[in-house]
Amino acid sequence: MSAYRPLPGRDFADGLEDFDPIDIGGAFGPPAPRRIAPLGPGAILRTLAALCVVVAIGFAAYPAFASGLRLKGDVTARGDVLTLGELVEGAEPALAGRALFRAPALGATGTIQARRIAEAVAALGLGTVETGGRVQVAVQRAARRVGPPEIEAALKRSLETGYGLDARTLSVRLDGEGQALLAPLDLNGQATALDVTYDPRSRRITGLISLGERQASLRVSGVVLEMREVAVLARTLNRGERIEATDIAIERRPREGVPPDAQAAAPAPGEVAQRTLGAGSMLRAGDTAPPEVVLRGETVTIVYETPGVSLSMRGQANESGRLGATVSVLNVASKKALQATVIGPGRVSVGPAAPVRQASAALDTP
Template identity: 70%
Template sequence: MYALRCVHPTIRPRVAPVNPAMVVRALLALLALGLLTLPVLAEGPAQRLRLRGDVTARGDVLTLGDLVEGASPDLSARPLFRAPSLGASGTIQARRIAEAVTALGLGEIETGGRVQVAVQRAARRVAQPEIEAALKRSLETAYGLDGRTLAIRLDGDAPVLLAPVDLDGQATALDLTYDPRSRRLAALVTLGERQASLRVTGLVMEIREVVVLGRQLNRGEAITAADFTLERRPREAVPTDARTGAADLPGQVAQRALSTGAILRGGDVAPPDLVLRGEAVTIVFDAPGLALSLRGQANESGRLGATITVTNPVSKKVLPATVTGPGRVSVGPAPAPVQRQANAALDGAR
């Protein structure tokens, strides 16, 4: 008989042992899964459109990008509404913008509680000073007038030429007509190739720059630089002898009482007297090879360069003299006796 032996069954492990090939396969699977899921995570939820605040339009239309934030570049250029006219403003209801966005298939927009959006149309404003400058240039070219001596009074309220903000260059006056007798003008003020234009009419006035007193002056009172201003006045309203220069005015004295706001005339002020009547003066006698000086008395007052009479206290002679400075006069040489004798001889020979 055979002896029976106990047979022990071999129990195999349920998990296969890890080998290098398995590790490589697992890493490749994880890497593939990461490449597929990372772009999805990066994209995240779609960005929602938001309504902008008040906007300024630079063109004729309002695009999606002008009114809404968050749109793609290609959709941002999509026109939605017409912009107001140049320089004007208006409003757009928020619901109308939302309806336009929905019609493009972009879903809803966040309004932030806004009911409407205010829109301002940008514009270049050519005001009255620039318009007048264009008219003066045209008057100089077409009629030979000096624009520096002209003032233009335009009819009606102060005109303003509105133009697109990207329209550069200075205004030009075209089709100008001017009547020298009535001094009336009419012109078309334009920008660019008549891309913006405004027709104006007005009156041309010739002007002068005159000195106007800023305070009252009494006779004999000296004028200072703070006492007057230079103003441009129509020539018809200015005296013909009105002072136009002011460089030599400070230090001169009023020859009569002058009121505030008066236009200074030629004889209203004069340089101060350097010699007063009855004042002791120095009399200087200059001749070739001879120079004398003595004290004398002025018989009248005089300013610089004026001719007055003085008395020689020694000889009591009255001499004509020229004022040369404060308290100082000059006496020239007397006529030569030879000339008087020649004149007498000529008289006897006749």
């Protein structure tokens, strides 16, 4: 015979794989064949009873799967209550509109525990809800948001109709940050300003912003500003630098902060900066001008024209000038100074206004 003993340091319950055989002598013959007895009537009855129990348990658990009820994900509520159909998939149409919970306030977000939803469904006799492992469901209440732009527009319309002001030149700076009226989604139409009061001296305004015959309303206040359009530089310009169309933006600024000589329109194409101008600054009179087409010290052509007479001579500019400016030029031949009008790049004219004898003298050679 052979016997088994546990290995040193092993627990007996560790299993037979932790044991080694020990030879104690002797020999073993072939194993005797096992005899299998047929099942008796009692054993058959016990087996059938066990099968019935298993089937009964399966049918008891069947409604949880047969109902097809499954918890939805996060929900956006559009009304005052949350219905069965908004929270659970697979609900019968006749019951989908059944209210289960109250929705959060307009624009607010809340949570509902999955356990509470399952309990509410079970109370309706609908069986078990498959949660998919979710512990809670987030619910956000949808709302129409009337923000500062709509509020300002409503107040400006009221100022125009009630106080005769030009809404196009007005801006309303509301008190507080990001004021907004939250209303149900089914409240359509334009926001209106009611009970408006305006003080022209302090420029203070108050009013009630309303939607749907005061079904939703918000009391607001602020300051009315008179605006003026001004030309503002988009980048820094150095003296003499040419101004492009993209360098200028037209903005609306409060009138009390705008200099009287501020330009309301962009300068003519081709004008240049007369001094260094910083980005964001308002253009004022004299900040820009047409470029100088005659430069001091350069050679110019002096032209004298009258009906039937056209004379030209070579000269030198004593000063710079833009188109149409009057500059002093020197007749190189006679060494005499003349007052001439700039008529183009490198060209000046003494014109009929200049004394004829002066022009004739200028043409004489020394």
